[in-house]
Amino acid sequence: MAAVAESPAAAAAAEDREPQREAVPGLESQRRQIENGENGRGPPLRAGESWFLVERHWYKQWEVHVQGGGQDPSTFPGCINNAELFEDQVNWRLKKGLVEGEDYVLLPAAAWHYLVSWYGLEHGQPPIERKVIRRYLAVSPAFARLCVLPSQSLVVELSSIQKVEVYPVELLLIQHSDMDTAHTAQFNRTDSIGFQEDLECGPSPSTDLVLRTAQEQFLVSPQEETRLWIKNAEGSFERLCNTRVTVLDAALQTGQVVIMETRNKDGTWPSAQLPAMSSASEEDEDFQGQPGICGLTNLGNTCFMNSALQCLSNVPQLTNYFLKNRYLEELNFCNPLGMKGEIAEAYADLVKQAWSGHHRSIVPHVFKTKVGHFASQFLGYQQHDSQELLSFLLDGLHEDLNRVKKKEYVELCDAAGRPDQEVAREAWQNHRRRNDSVIVDTFHGLFKSTVVCPDCGNVSVTFDPFCYLSVPLPVTHKRVMEVFFVSMDPRRKPEQHRLVVPKRGKISDLCVALAKHTGVSPERMMVADVFSHRFYKIYQLEESLSSILDRDDIFIYEVSGRAAIGENSREDVVLPIYLRERTPARDYNNSYYGLMLFGHPLLVSVPRDRLSWDALYHILLYRLSRYVTRPSSDDEDDGDEKDLEDKDNLPKPGHVAGGSSQDPGPEQAGPSSGVAGGSRAPVDNSPGPSHWPQRARRKHLFTLQTVNSNGTSDRSTFNEDTHAQPYIAIDWEPEMKKRYYDEVEAEGYVKHDCVGYVLKKAPVRLQECIELFTTTETLEKENPWYCPNCKQHQLATKKLDLWMLPETLIIHLKRFSYTKFSREKLDTLVEFPIRDLDFSKFVIKPQNESAPELYKYDLIAVSNHYGGLRDGHYTTFACNKDSGQWHYFDDNSVSPVTENQIESKAAYVLFYQRQDVARRLQPQPSLSDPPASPACGTPANFEFMDIN
Numbered sequence: 041m042a043a044v045a046e047s048p049a050a051a052a053a054a055e056d057r058e059p060q061r062e063a064v065p066g067l068e069s070q071r072r073q074i075e076n077g078e079n080g081r082g083p084p085l086r087a088g089e090s091w092f093l094v095e096r097h098w099y100k101q102w103e104v105h106v107q108g109g110g111q112d113p114s115t116f117p118g119c120i121n122n123a124e125l126f127e128d129q130v131n132w133r134l135k136k137g138l139v140e141g142e143d144y145v146l147l148p149a150a151a152w153h154y155l156v157s158w159y160g161l162e163h164g165q166p167p168i169e170r171k172v173i174r175r176y177l178a179v180s181p182a183f184a185r186l187c188v189l190p191s192q193s194l195v196v197e198l199s200s201i202q203k204v205e206v207y208p209v210e211l212l213l214i215q216h217s218d219m220d221t222a223h224t225a226q227f228n229r230t231d232s233i234g235f236q237e238d239l240e241c242g243p244s245p246s247t248d249l250v251l252r253t254a255q256e257q258f259l260v261s262p263q264e265e266t267r268l269w270i271k272n273a274e275g276s277f278e279r280l281c282n283t284r285v286t287v288l289d290a291a292l293q294t295g296q297v298v299i300m301e302t303r304n305k306d307g308t309w310p311s312a313q314l315p316a317m318s319s320a321s322e323e324d325e326d327f328q329g330q331p332g333i334c335g336l337t338n339l340g341n342t343c344f345m346n347s348a349l350q351c352l353s354n355v356p357q358l359t360n361y362f363l364k365n366r367y368l369e370e371l372n373f374c375n376p377l378g379m380k381g382e383i384a385e386a387y388a389d390l391v392k393q394a395w396s397g398h399h400r401s402i403v404p405h406v407f408k409t410k411v412g413h414f415a416s417q418f419l420g421y422q423q424h425d426s427q428e429l430l431s432f433l434l435d436g437l438h439e440d441l442n443r444v445k446k447k448e449y450v451e452l453c454d455a456a457g458r459p460d461q462e463v464a465r466e467a468w469q470n471h472r473r474r475n476d477s478v479i480v481d482t483f484h485g486l487f488k489s490t491v492v493c494p495d496c497g498n499v500s501v502t503f504d505p506f507c508y509l510s511v512p513l514p515v516t517h518k519r520v521m522e523v524f525f526v527s528m529d530p531r532r533k534p535e536q537h538r539l540v541v542p543k544r545g546k547i548s549d550l551c552v553a554l555a556k557h558t559g560v561s562p563e564r565m566m567v568a569d570v571f572s573h574r575f576y577k578i579y580q581l582e583e584s585l586s587s588i589l590d591r592d593d594i595f596i597y598e599v600s601g602r603a604a605i606g607e608n609s610r611e612d613v614v615l616p617i618y619l620r621e622r623t624p625a626r627d628y629n630n631s632y633y634g635l636m637l638f639g640h641p642l643l644v645s646v647p648r649d650r651l652s653w654d655a656l657y658h659i660l661l662y663r664l665s666r667y668v669t670r671p672s673s674d675d676e677d678d679g680d681e682k683d684l685e686d687k688d689n690l691p692k693p694g695h696v697a698g699g700s701s702q703d704p705g706p707e708q709a710g711p712s713s714g715v716a717g718g719s720r721a722p723v724d725n726s727p728g729p730s731h732w733p734q735r736a737r738r739k740h741l742f743t744l745q746t747v748n749s750n751g752t753s754d755r756s757t758f759n760e761d762t763h764a765q766p767y768i769a770i771d772w773e774p775e776m777k778k779r780y781y782d783e784v785e786a787e788g789y790v791k792h793d794c795v796g797y798v799l800k801k802a803p804v805r806l807q808e809c810i811e812l813f814t815t816t817e818t819l820e821k822e823n824p825w826y827c828p829n830c831k832q833h834q835l836a837t838k839k840l841d842l843w844m845l846p847e848t849l850i851i852h853l854k855r856f857s858y859t860k861f862s863r864e865k866l867d868t869l870v871e872f873p874i875r876d877l878d879f880s881k882f883v884i885k886p887q888n889e890s891a892p893e894l895y896k897y898d899l900i901a902v903s904n905h906y907g908g909l910r911d912g913h914y915t916t917f918a919c920n921k922d923s924g925q926w927h928y929f930d931d932n933s934v935s936p937v938t939e940n941q942i943e944s945k946a947a948y949v950l951f952y953q954r955q956d957v958a959r960r961l962q963p964q965p966s967l968s969d970p971p972a973s974p975a976c977g978t979p980a981n982f983e984f985m986d987i988n
Contacts, residue, residue: 064158067106074151092152093134093144093168095122102155104572108750120155121162132166171228209287210294211250215258216269216301216310225253227287233268234283251283254300264302269311270405271297277311278403288412288419291405293340327398332359332920334394335401335932339408341423343931347914348430349404350929351901351951353394354918355848356961357482362391370441370477378439379414386410387437401932426903426914427508427852427949434507438479447474455501460488464843464885467503475505483507486844488884491825492837498829503843508850508949511809513866515857516801519543519585521550523567523594524789525558528645530665534595534789538797541585548581554596557792566597566614566643573637574751575616575767600645613651616767617642617660618751621777635771637751639786653744660770661741667785671740741776745769803869806950809853810882814841841884847957849879849897851950856909865909867945874899874939877952893959897952904946917942921961 065073098117105115125144127133138144147155152167161167209229212222233250255262268280270292277299280290292298301310332353336346353359361367367388371381386407393402412419415432450470455463468486475484484505491500518540525535539553551562569576570593579587588594602611619639644663646656661668746766772781816839819825824833855866880887880895887895901918916929917937928937 067110070154070158071106073154074147076150090149090152090169090171092147092149093122093125093170094120094147094152094155095124096142096144097124098122099145102159108752117159119160119162120165122165122168123162125168126165129164134168209292209296211292211296211298213254213257214297214299215254215260216299219299222297223257225250225257227253229286229288231287232283233280233285233287233290250287250298251300254298258300260300260302266300266302267309269299269301271299278405285409291339291408291412327400329397329400330920331395331397331922333927333934334399335929335934336394337401337403338931339403339405342404342408343914344424344426345404345408345411345418345429346929346931347903347916348426348433348949349390349407350916350918351426351903351949352430352433353391354901354921355482355951356900356921356953357847357957358478359391359395359921360961361478362388363395367441367478370443372440372442372445374445375439375442378442379410379436381440382410383414383433383436384440387433401934423912425856426905427510430850430903430949431508434479434483438475438477441477441479443476444474450474452502460501460843461885463501464488464503468505468844471505479507480505482848483846483850485842485846485849488841488843490839490841493825493827493830493834494836495834496827496829498827500825500828508852509810509813510852510854511806511813512854513868513870514804514808514812515543515866517543519545520797521585521588521590521594522795523550523554523596525554525560525792526595526597526640526642527558527560528598528600530663533666534640536789536791536795538792538794540797543585545585546581547579547583547585550585550594551581551596557794558598560598561601564599564601566599568595568597568641568643569593570595570641573639573641574618575641575749578616578643595640597643599643602645602647612645612647615644615646615656616749617644617663618747618767618769619772620745620751620769621772621774623774635769639783656744656768657740657742660744660768664770667782667788668741669780669782671780741772741780743771745771801868803871806851806870806872806877809870810851810879814839814882842879842882843885845879845883845895845954847954848900849952849954851952853948853950855905855948865905869943869945870947872899872943872947872950874942876955891956893955896955898955898958899942899950900953901951902942902947903949904944905948906946914948915946 064070098121101115101117105117108115110116122144123129125134125138127135135143140146156167209227211225211227213225214222227250231250251266251268252262254260254268255264255266260266268283270278270280280298282290303309336349338346367384371384372378373381390402390404390407393399408418411429411432414436418424418429418432450473452470453463453466464486471484472480484507487504487506489500489502489504492498519542521539521541523537523539525537527535535558537554537557539550539557541549541553547567548562550567551565554560554565555562567579567581569579569588576592599614600612618637618641620635620637623634623636642663644660646659650656650659661670745768747769749767751767751769816837818837819835821835825836825838826832827834827836853870855868857864857866875898877897877899878895879897880892883895899919900921901916904915904917906913906915915931917926918929919926926937926939926942928935928941
């Protein structure tokens, strides 16, 4: 459903309006209306539509309130409050680093309208409204000022066409005649720099122009001739020659300095008098540096691109190919799979600047713009993966430089029992008939793929080309989990433990690990996920540990041995216990006293013969004795008198103060319960609610009440199924809680010695990763193989082997792991050799024993990734082809390093060069011009890439 834009006047009215009770629909109706409104999230999005940010915790609280049927007043969300999203409450700028789904949710205008009309907006807060624009949905307008500010940009994809831009550009505008005064101006990323009618992307008529805004700000007539400059992070200046592009295409970033200068009356430009203001693309003849020792400016989270470029720039064959202009003869402008030569030309310009020896660093604006134009996933300033950029770049360069102008159709053939050498030669020749470029010469090798059908035994053998190896890391089969152990002994505080368990283990494994620390039998333990003072889920012993996330709060409770024996012979019942306090609550415009959950819930073993309110009261009082003071006899007498006085005020059957009698029973209550309903833990088969007294009665410190798993419904809402598990709530009056309940002691816990344990990860050798890559595996259900013999898809076994290796071998270490329940980066140290990496044991084709150098490689570059999944930084180690010296490239900073500094846990992509190629590329003083190698565009020479 398309979202309807909300006018500023309507938004302001919604902000100040207090919703009327009679205008508010029921909670189920609210849920349906919001879900229908959110359907507008799907494509197609229309330019000009409004979307709104809502703070995630408020929205989650609203969801809990709706799902619980409004029974628990403590879940009422109140006015929409986005305070946590703002950096300050004066300028109302968003905080840096906000993430959709973790910090906020995006709602279309229709859904936002509903929520504001029902709940209101916190007084004084502006709605966080963003417009849908082409390619992006801007969440924060762009600014322009004249100083460099730290920036982050997060782009969250809504569809294959539209994206959400959380942090558009913040620029600083300045006039050349007054370099000390900066002015802030706001833009969207699709706003144009110059004249919008010339832009192919066709911004809307209301699009602001950067140049026009600067002219208006500095009172410069549009008739006067002006031009714009960009001040880069390292202090250099670059002229914006092409103003017929958008802010996005110009690669302007938050904090960018934009300078406008006006032509003098004598026809000169003021910048001509300042040597510092020259185009960054122009060489500085006065600077004489070493070719290739040149940094790349970070344009805003583009360190991933810089790292990949520095690695590729230090591949000798490829760099020589561009420096000697051999690419000019091979540019393929008509390849429908290519980029009309634009990627190759942009990369060539970059290489020539970096290897000119006249730049300390360069600004890759043009290259970044070209990449974003042909690969929309790299638009904007979100952090990306250096290996993904490298993959795109190698493919783009190959197609732009493909010597094959017209690709012929080639039928892929199976081995069909033929010798491997014959099939491999045929596969490689077919590949070269369609793909012939410097990229193929340098980086392409050949796999042998063997697939075996598990039913009929049919064997399929094919040979496939590859450009790089993505090798897995040996993954530890252990996992460290933090839990809290709650003993039955009320004198003991909860204990925090760090347990080492099988990564693919069960809940029972968690109990076994804890038993080693506590001495409590695993059979006497129950595991629960506690969230918001209630049990989110009580696990069964056979459930998988993968369903527990690292951020979950896991409590393991000791229960009595009599509650842990066979289901039909248990003498004790395990009751889930919640703590609630009677407190003032707000329901729309009404105020009343409700019950709010607090503290940590308990699982308490109760003998079946003591299932009465009086007995249960004393059992719970004993269980809480560490932080609940027993009343004196005088207090108890006062409490009994109070009981009589308040007899008429006791909750009636089917009613909890502040709640509704229409709560769902435990089978329906959320979020999830392993106790009640069809997925019960070992606490089922206890006496059902029909066996309990008709209502709780006040006695002493607190009252007891049967509730559902949400802690909101009383006894009468349960059905009469005796297998339905009751939850018990301990309800406190504020005065009694303040007097007898020690909150500090209740929240106390101790740390077991194991909390300091860190799972040590032994380093692995690169050769182990390659062995793992060539191991036989069974295909997953999502990716079956079609057996031509069985005529159906099969979960076949597949094995990859290396048949032929390229001149330069790229090895990608698969450090990022994604599963349904977890995402992690593997920081395992991989030990890789700098020299003499021997592949002879991995290559299965018959080998030339007289030329062992054909299988030995030396390291020439490493792309590093520091940090975690959500953030991080990329750098490069690279060996200069001329000097043989290693350098560390960190954006625009370059420094020499020694070989013993290269190996680290950050190593992500490795570049190896075959030793025979390195010798071939060494300078030959006796010759004026060294002979061209196959990597430099010479027709394919199979002397060193012999298929046979």
